[in-house]
Amino acid sequence: MIEQDASGQLSTLEQHLRNGRHDEALAMCARLMTEPKLPVAQLLTLSHAFQRLGKFSAMLVAARRAADLDSENFNAQMRFVESLIYTGDIATALHRLGELETRFEANPDVLQDIAQMYLHCAGHMQACRCYERAVQLQPAHAPYLYNLASSYVALGKIAQAEALFDQVLVLAPSDMGAYLNRSMLKTWTPETQHVDALSRMLQDLPANHPGEVPLSYALAKEYEDLGEAEKSFAFVKRGADRRRSMLAYKVANDVAAMEKIAEVFDASLLAGAKRSDEVETSFFVMGLPRSGTTLVDRILSSHSQVASLGEITNFVFALMQLASGSGGKFEMIQRSAQIDFSRLGQIYRDGIKGYGNTAVHLINKTPDNFLYLPNAKVVHLRRHPLDSCYAMYKTLFRMGYPFSYSLDDLGHYYLAYHQLMAHWRKTIPDSFVDIDYETLVSDQKGATRTLLEYCGLPWEAACLSFHENASPAATASAAQVRRPVYRDSVQRWRQYADQLSPLANFLSNHGIDCS
Numbered sequence: 341m342i343e344q345d346a347s348g349q350l351s352t353l354e355q356h357l358r359n360g361r362h363d364e365a366l367a368m369c370a371r372l373m374t375e376p377k378l379p380v381a382q383l384l385t386l387s388h389a390f391q392r393l394g395k396f397s398a399m400l401v402a403a404r405r406a407a408d409l410d411s412e413n414f415n416a417q418m419r420f421v422e423s424l425i426y427t428g429d430i431a432t433a434l435h436r437l438g439e440l441e442t443r444f445e446a447n448p449d450v451l452q453d454i455a456q457m458y459l460h461c462a463g464h465m466q467a468c469r470c471y472e473r474a475v476q477l478q479p480a481h482a483p484y485l486y487n488l489a490s491s492y493v494a495l496g497k498i499a500q501a502e503a504l505f506d507q508v509l510v511l512a513p514s515d516m517g518a519y520l521n522r523s524m525l526k527t528w529t530p531e532t533q534h535v536d537a538l539s540r541m542l543q544d545l546p547a548n549h550p551g552e553v554p555l556s557y558a559l560a561k562e563y564e565d566l567g568e569a570e571k572s573f574a575f576v577k578r579g580a581d582r583r584r585s586m587l588a589y590k591v592a593n594d595v596a597a598m599e600k601i602a603e604v605f606d607a608s609l610l611a612g613a614k615r616s617d618e619v620e621t622s623f624f625v626m627g628l629p630r631s632g633t634t635l636v637d638r639i640l641s642s643h644s645q646v647a648s649l650g651e652i653t654n655f656v657f658a659l660m661q662l663a664s665g666s667g668g669k670f671e672m673i674q675r676s677a678q679i680d681f682s683r684l685g686q687i688y689r690d691g692i693k694g695y696g697n698t699a700v701h702l703i704n705k706t707p708d709n710f711l712y713l714p715n716a717k718v719v720h721l722r723r724h725p726l727d728s729c730y731a732m733y734k735t736l737f738r739m740g741y742p743f744s745y746s747l748d749d750l751g752h753y754y755l756a757y758h759q760l761m762a763h764w765r766k767t768i769p770d771s772f773v774d775i776d777y778e779t780l781v782s783d784q785k786g787a788t789r790t791l792l793e794y795c796g797l798p799w800e801a802a803c804l805s806f807h808e809n810a811s812p813a814a815t816a817s818a819a820q821v822r823r824p825v826y827r828d829s830v831q832r833w834r835q836y837a838d839q840l841s842p843l844a845n846f847l848s849n850h851g852i853d854c855s
Contacts, residue, residue, distance in 0.1 A: 434694070486517070489518075542559065727777075
């Protein structure tokens with residue numbers, strides 16, 4: 341009877357969530373959690389509801405009850421791990437994942453899920469171990485080979501990754517993502533390129549096939565390597581247009597959110613915010629995607645006192661946890677100005693300890709942390725506006741950055757970002773250092789000295805050999821950062837000056853120098 345009644349209430353709960361009635365939803369969640377005999381499925385539903393409401397502690401309680409109720413239920417165990425990650429308890433999450441990995445070491449499908457959760461904990465080596473085990477169990481299974489190849493890219497095993505992607509394409513020639521990932525691995529020459537094969541694949545696709553997107557980006561990459569700028573841009577545009585048509589995205593929403601952040605976090609609020617020395621061991625590297633953040637991350641993490649945690653979510657999740665409440669994005673921005681910032685820092689510090697890295701300084705390299713500058717050492721990457729925008733435009737991101745598939749969207753987003761960073765420079769001028777990508781690649785030693793001095797680190801020549809850094813790099817630049825500094829990407833936009841002229845005009849008309 342309890343189960344039937346709860347099922348009806350859960351249906352009502354979903355309606356509340358769907359219609360934005362968050363207060364009613366939260367009250368119903370709280371009532372249901374008082375039921376002592378809720379089954380696992382309903383506890384998991386409640387856990388997800390609490391997550392949508394930003395109540396991460398309650399989400400964890402519901403997930404823990406489900407996991408304790410049925411220790412053999414893999415979904416319940418994984419939901420518990422995911423909830424631990426949201427609440428910043430990475431150490432416990434990694435421990436539970438290790439137990440699950442041992443228990444399910446003979447189940448390749450389950451190992452894929454465990455590996456994905458390891459990646460949410462920056463556990464690239466552990467994820468690779470799961471993928472390798474799955475391939476040992478089923479060596480001719482294309483999806484397992486694909487995941488292992490992607491893992492090898494992050495670990496810098498580029499030749500092994502290429503061989504695996506080749507295997508994938510023999511076993512599953514319709515895997516369009518594998519063609520793109522292979523094309524991204526290195527610079528192709530007339531002797532090694534795949535443009536003819538890729539062109540045939542693209543030509544043979546049925547109308548409106550989603551594979552048009554990755555194949556177009558793959559061709560764009562290889563044509564660019566071959567110096568065919570016009571063909572490269574044409575395929576970028578084809579892939580981006582198709583990708584944009586698949587998205588229900590409005591750049592105006594992001595622009596309004598950045599304007600709201602600047603409005604709420606004004607000079608008077610920030611002047612009264614206390615900055616603690618306790619978090620100075622944390623480094624944040626941020627900026628727009630493809631602006632050089634990965635390069636700086638690799639340079640700093642090549643120092644003996646520094647390690648990178650990659651693009652982790654601890655800061656964002658801690659902020660969401662403290663600023664949760666009813667309403668949407670704008671209401672959360674308003675609430676975020678009223679949170680206890682020292683508590684935010686404490687939650688963040690406690691969370692990153694769980695990654696198990698004992699370096700003195702740990703880097704968070706999530707690019708869009710620029711939305712809320714943390715109380716720590718912050719390095720912000722700048723790049724020529726058109727190089728920056730085109731680098732994003734020509735990249736098919738695995739997730740996020742929906743503004744990058746339209747030059748019009750990119751223009752509006754870049755302008756809002758530019759204005760937000762100007763706001764931070766005006767209101768908290770000593771809170772971060774700007775590093776220009778162009779300076780970094782033209783004067784690597786000088787820029788590296790600036791970085792180390794700002795971060796309070798002694799000089800170490802190893803920072804100049806960042807390409808020898810063996811730590812994982814799970815970004816769109818994963819293959820590029822295994823090379824020494826190169827200048828090929830500086831002023832690359834000039835090859836596409838005609839195609840980018842509407843974007844250049846828009847930015848220039850709003851006071852952004854695009855010369």
